[in-house]
Amino acid sequence: MTSVSRPIIEAEHLSKTYTLRKKTGRLKRERTTVEAVRDLNLAVAEGELLGYIGPNGAGKSTSIKMFTGILSPSAGRLRVAGLEPIRDRKQLARRIGVVFGQRTTLWWDLPLRDSFALLHRMYAVPDARFAANLKRLVALLELEPLLDTPVRQLSLGQRMRGDLAAALLHDPAVLYLDEPTIGLDVTSKAVVREFLAELNREQGTTIVLTTHDLDDIERLCRRVVVVDHGTVAYDGELDTLRARVAADRTLVVDLAEPVPAIAVPGAAVTRIDGPRQWLAFPAEANAAALVADIAERYELLDVSIRDADIEEVIRNLYTG
Amino acid sequence: MVVYALISRQAFRRYLTYRGAMVGGVLANTVFGVIKAFIMMAVWRQRPSIGGYDVADAVTYVFLAQAMIGPMSTLNNGLDIPARIRSGDIGTDLFRPVDFQTYWLANDLGRAAFSVLGRSVVPFVIGALLFHLHLPTDPRVWAAFTVALFLGVVVSFALRYLAAMSTFWLLDEKGVVGMATVVTSFFSGMIVPLVLFPGWLGQLARLLPFAALVQLPADVFLGKRSGGAVGTGYLFEIGWAAALLLAGRLVTRRARHRVVVQGG
Numbered sequence: 001m002t003s004v005s006r007p008i009i010e011a012e013h014l015s016k017t018y019t020l021r022k023k024t025g026r027l028k029r030e031r032t033t034v035e036a037v038r039d040l041n042l043a044v045a046e047g048e049l050l051g052y053i054g055p056n057g058a059g060k061s062t063s064i065k066m067f068t069g070i071l072s073p074s075a076g077r078l079r080v081a082g083l084e085p086i087r088d089r090k091q092l093a094r095r096i097g098v099v100f101g102q103r104t105t106l107w108w109d110l111p112l113r114d115s116f117a118l119l120h121r122m123y124a125v126p127d128a129r130f131a132a133n134l135k136r137l138v139a140l141l142e143l144e145p146l147l148d149t150p151v152r153q154l155s156l157g158q159r160m161r162g163d164l165a166a167a168l169l170h171d172p173a174v175l176y177l178d179e180p181t182i183g184l185d186v187t188s189k190a191v192v193r194e195f196l197a198e199l200n201r202e203q204g205t206t207i208v209l210t211t212h213d214l215d216d217i218e219r220l221c222r223r224v225v226v227v228d229h230g231t232v233a234y235d236g237e238l239d240t241l242r243a244r245v246a247a248d249r250t251l252v253v254d255l256a257e258p259v260p261a262i263a264v265p266g267a268a269v270t271r272i273d274g275p276r277q278w279l280a281f282p283a284e285a286n287a288a289a290l291v292a293d294i295a296e297r298y299e300l301l302d303v304s305i306r307d308a309d310i311e312e313v314i315r316n317l318y319t320g
Numbered sequence: 321m322v323v324y325a326l327i328s329r330q331a332f333r334r335y336l337t338y339r340g341a342m343v344g345g346v347l348a349n350t351v352f353g354v355i356k357a358f359i360m361m362a363v364w365r366q367r368p369s370i371g372g373y374d375v376a377d378a379v380t381y382v383f384l385a386q387a388m389i390g391p392m393s394t395l396n397n398g399l400d401i402p403a404r405i406r407s408g409d410i411g412t413d414l415f416r417p418v419d420f421q422t423y424w425l426a427n428d429l430g431r432a433a434f435s436v437l438g439r440s441v442v443p444f445v446i447g448a449l450l451f452h453l454h455l456p457t458d459p460r461v462w463a464a465f466t467v468a469l470f471l472g473v474v475v476s477f478a479l480r481y482l483a484a485m486s487t488f489w490l491l492d493e494k495g496v497v498g499m500a501t502v503v504t505s506f507f508s509g510m511i512v513p514l515v516l517f518p519g520w521l522g523q524l525a526r527l528l529p530f531a532a533l534v535q536l537p538a539d540v541f542l543g544k545r546s547g548g549a550v551g552t553g554y555l556f557e558i559g560w561a562a563a564l565l566l567a568g569r570l571v572t573r574r575a576r577h578r579v580v581v582q583g584g
């Protein structure tokens with residue numbers, strides 16, 4: 001293997017158009033098309049942990065379905081691990097792992113242990129390799145007490161851990177995660193995040209992570225791709241994104257008594273609640289000077305400054 | 321191969337967990353068997369021999385047909401494919417490194433095996449206790465019947481697979497599956513033996529693949545097909561199985577390129 005090899009995921013001018021037939025009358029049917037993905041370009045290097053984000057309906061799941069070989073592109077070129085997903089579906093299947101937060105890939109009525117045994121044979125994982133992987137994953141994801149429980153009896157968080165293990169038993173080179181933390185509580189989210197970070201670090205597994213929980217992204221990903229209306233709206237470092245879409249910071253001041261909206265240059269009041277006021281000011285402005293300005297004219301009891309969080313940054317990007 | 325055997329075994333076990341649902345089926349199949357047996361006896365009282373069947377053959381046929389409702393899944397599609405297409409779960413089956421159609425065949429064989437034990441034996445045994453049935457004494461006939469039954473299940477799968485795959489295009493399988501089960505029940509000899517079909521209809525029915533589901537295995541069981549005719553029967557079943565499975569493969573390929581996996 002060469003280290004400067006080609007990207008493990010390579011999409012060029014990728015498009016997917018859905019055709020919908022809507023009943024408009026007793027016999028009439030109208031055809032409409034939805035361009036779910038259009039002219040999408042993406043290159044993911046081996047070992048990357050990529051945040052693949054965007055608003056509802058942006059085309060994230062559609063592109064992941066194409067990357068995994070379960071949906072054929074309408075146009076464009078796509079290669080994953082050197083393979084053409086639809087044509088080389090079975091070969092590709094051995095190289096990838098897939099987890100959907102919304103649905104399980106396990107067999108509903110089988111205990112986890114049996115699902116894993118079935119995957120062992122399906123993916124033709126060598127026995128020793130399988131035993132070692134299973135042991136490692138069971139320990140990391142704390143699955144031991146759940147192994148004999150049918151999947152339908154698992155809680156969402158437990159099931160998600162089971163799904164993660166199932167997706168990794170065959171040492172996939174790429175792991176796709178479509179909203180893996182949806183509906184999980186804080187503790188379960190932390191377990192999943194910790195696990196993904198370690199997987200990426202220790203095993204070098206390439207991970208493509210789709211999520212609406214921007215905490216996931218902040219904690220895990222250096223690179224993010226923002227998809228909007230089926231195409232890439234931003235591709236780069238998370239920090240650069242934050243800086244590029246300069247969202248305002250917020251200064252919260254507690255005054256001695258209620259007063260009309262404070263008038264200071266370089267800041268605007270966005271909200272007043274009794275003696276407390278919220279002021280928006282540009283991210284690059286000097287907060288200390290602003291506070292000093294206010295303190296000169298009003299009696300200040302307390303101040304706090306809130307950074308724009310990534311959620312806001314991304315919202316600005318979508319609407320901007 | 322090993323993996324498909326394991327898939328069958330796990331499917332068998334999966335159905336085992338739902339054995340509660342089986343009791344109703346067993347009861348219905350038995351009761352209708354008894355009713356149909358009385359009707360056949362009335363018909364045969366008018367004419368003691370029809371198409372080479374005497375009254376014991378006819379009543380035995382009734383309970384064989386009732387026993388085959390489960391394994392041949394003549395009254396419903398029996399495959400999870402339509403539900404999984406509608407929910408989008410079918411996506412999971414598509415990113416497994418196994419052949420899609422063979423995966424479902426393996427599942428269906430597990431289901432059928434469970435069905436023989438769970439849904440076939442009891443109605444047949446009750447029928448044998450209540451009526452005089454024509455049971456083969458030669459173990460070779462039982463063996464030949466088992467093979468015909470197995471091949472019949474494969475033909476039945478191949479037919480149901482085609483119906484199920486239509487969901488990829490129509491998103492609602494009820495129409496196609498409903499039609500398929502009506503045609504299947506009629507032409508397989510499920511409702512009445514094909515020997516009762518008049519003239520050309522009877523001849524046509526015996527050439528269609530549906531005959532492999534009930535009539536043909538029953539004929540082997542009743543000794544109406546023996547020696548070389550058993551071999552020809554097998555060839556008939558294998559021929560249809562191959563043709564229909566091939567059609568299923570073409571449909572699968574088309575589905576994979578043309579259609580959509582639901583759900584986000």
Ligand SMILES: Nc1ncnc2c1ncn2[C@@H]1O[C@H](COP(=O)(O)OP(=O)(O)OP(=O)(O)O)[C@@H](O)[C@H]1O
Pocket residue numbers: 018019020034035036054055056057058059060061062063580581582583584
């Ligand atoms: N099976 C389908 N048939 C028709 N249109 C579809 C289908 N699946 C998705 N779409 C449309 O394609 C677009 C992209 O959907 P997709 O599921 O890829 O979005 P997403 O980015 O995953 O959104 P979300 O964050 O809500 O999961 C949407 O406009 C959606 O309505």
Ligand SMILES: [Mg+2]
Pocket residue numbers: 060061062178584
């Ligand atoms: Mg989605």
